[in-house]
Amino acid sequence: MTTASAVPKSPRRGRPGYDQDSVLEIAVQVFNRHGYDATSMGMLAVELGVSKSAIYHHVPSKGDLLRLxxxxxxxxxxxxxxxxxxxxxxxxxxxxxxxxxxxxxxxxxxxxxxxxxxxxxxxxxxxxxxxxxxxxxxxxxxxxxxxxxxxxxxxxxxxxxxxxxxxxxxxxxxxxxxxxxxxxxxxxxxxxxxxxxxxxxxxx
Amino acid sequence: MTTASAVPKSPRRGRPGYDQDSVLEIAVQVFNRHGYDATSMGMLAVELGVSKSAIYHHVPSKGDLLRLxxxxxxxxxxxxxxxxxxxxxxxxxxxxxxxxxxxxxxxxxxxxxxxxxxxxxxxxxxxxxxxxxxxxxxxxxxxxxxxxxxxxxxxxxxxxxxxxxxxxxxxxxxxxxxxxxxxxxxxxxxxxxxxxxxxxxxxx
Structure with a gap:
């Protein structure tokens, strides 16, 4: 992962890194498309084009993403x-x-x-x-x-x-x-x- | 299956039969609860307490239920x-x-x-x-x-x-x-x- 400051504001899938705001922006789209219950951290990782552990670098859990x-x-x-x-x-x-x-x-x-x-x-x-x-x-x-x-x-x-x-x-x-x-x-x-x-x- | 005329208007699960209106009434509840896409004819059969073939006795497909x-x-x-x-x-x-x-x-x-x-x-x-x-x-x-x-x-x-x-x-x-x-x-x-x-x- 790159540091937050090196990350573009609206990244596309496959780009190397995200800050928390960008993760949130994409997470909310996925939640709205599939429903919160039906969305897994694995699905979010696929959508972001990163590994699951890279998401956990930003937020401890799916619930924290929801709360944010x-x-x-x-x-x-x-x-x-x-x-x-x-x-x-x-x-x-x-x-x-x-x-x-x-x-x-x-x-x-x-x-x-x-x-x-x-x-x-x-x-x-x-x-x-x-x-x-x-x-x-x-x-x-x-x-x-x-x-x-x-x-x-x-x-x-x-x-x-x-x-x-x-x-x-x-x-x-x-x-x-x-x-x-x-x-x-x-x-x-x-x-x-x-x-x-x-x-x-x-x-x- | 009993005939439609022998069937109570608001049947409960496990009762022997349904008319098309009653099947519809329960189907719409299940569609609203789980979403149409996520609902299978098998789920409807469980909800109605009947076999899948009993549902097909009333309507040819899930799409027909939706249309009705x-x-x-x-x-x-x-x-x-x-x-x-x-x-x-x-x-x-x-x-x-x-x-x-x-x-x-x-x-x-x-x-x-x-x-x-x-x-x-x-x-x-x-x-x-x-x-x-x-x-x-x-x-x-x-x-x-x-x-x-x-x-x-x-x-x-x-x-x-x-x-x-x-x-x-x-x-x-x-x-x-x-x-x-x-x-x-x-x-x-x-x-x-x-x-x-x-x-x-x-x-x-």
Missing amino acids: ALDEALVPLEAIGEDERAQKGGTIERLEFILRSTIRVLIDRQPYVTLLLRLRGNTEIERDALQRRRTVDHKIVDLVVAAQAEGKVRSDVEPRTTTRLMFGMINSLVEWYRPEGPVSPAQVEENAIAMIVDGLRARD | ALDEALVPLEAIGEDERAQKGGTIERLEFILRSTIRVLIDRQPYVTLLLRLRGNTEIERDALQRRRTVDHKIVDLVVAAQAEGKVRSDVEPRTTTRLMFGMINSLVEWYRPEGPVSPAQVEENAIAMIVDGLRARD
Whole structure:
């Protein structure tokens, strides 16, 4: 193995070495293609064009790879709630900030969020990640409840259902949205926020 | 095997016989649990507690089971577009009819729609089903275009993106919604339509 500093950022199979980020980038693709459970360290080694022991040089186990990959999605998603703009100001504005920021993380970290959204919860690492995701979701349910109490969100929607429907819409981006496609990330963000906050109906 | 008329509607493993509907009901569960590709006729036989030849008594192949299961989702989804209420009247009302009807099919045919939404397109039967699903989607894109041209849908959204976002929201129901849960099918339908058509923001 070469040292990390000597390694290109996006290596192809058969190149001599990888840093941990590059291993992670390829591992997440393999996990998403075959499913985490069905992926072995041997399959990853074949995909990377290195020996199994070379992978173990970077990460002690498949579980550690999973944990690192999930952090690539969870750390920025958790950071949204810690941002001042999610904590201060009008409830609708805070909700909009969280939704816009989530869309950006989904587009920016697409393969890692895909991995997170497809988790089954079969292992401790998966269950821990799902718990962290639920904590993020609960804060948003609380915000919808607060916005309703203030009269800023319509009173005829149920906060938990609303949160799941909003995230159903936003999370679907990882399955169909292509940043290189005809609609820019900024446009898809505006489109989603327009629909969620004000609806499709034209107003005069 | 007993004849179809002698068979209970929801049989359990080990009971002597099944009709085609019951085989289908169990097959779709196994497909959703393990994935279609990973499911063998042998696995289905074990799940049903019958011999492989008993399954072949009902359906000639695994592909036929898939096709029948996908029809359970696609036939009612396609019927929505054929309904008079999808074809006549105001564009917003037609869109709302289609969305409400789709939500009902998703809840009513949950396992079959789940199977449809998870298709990879590896076989001819899968590609055919995906093509039928795209045809349904295209009609809705056309309706959003028409509604915009009439000034009924806001002009700042992109019809194709809007359609994908709407269906991202609605399709997510198959993953998280439980009809026996605290929110009734009618409530979840109202909540989704309220958000899509008029948005979350309270109006005086």
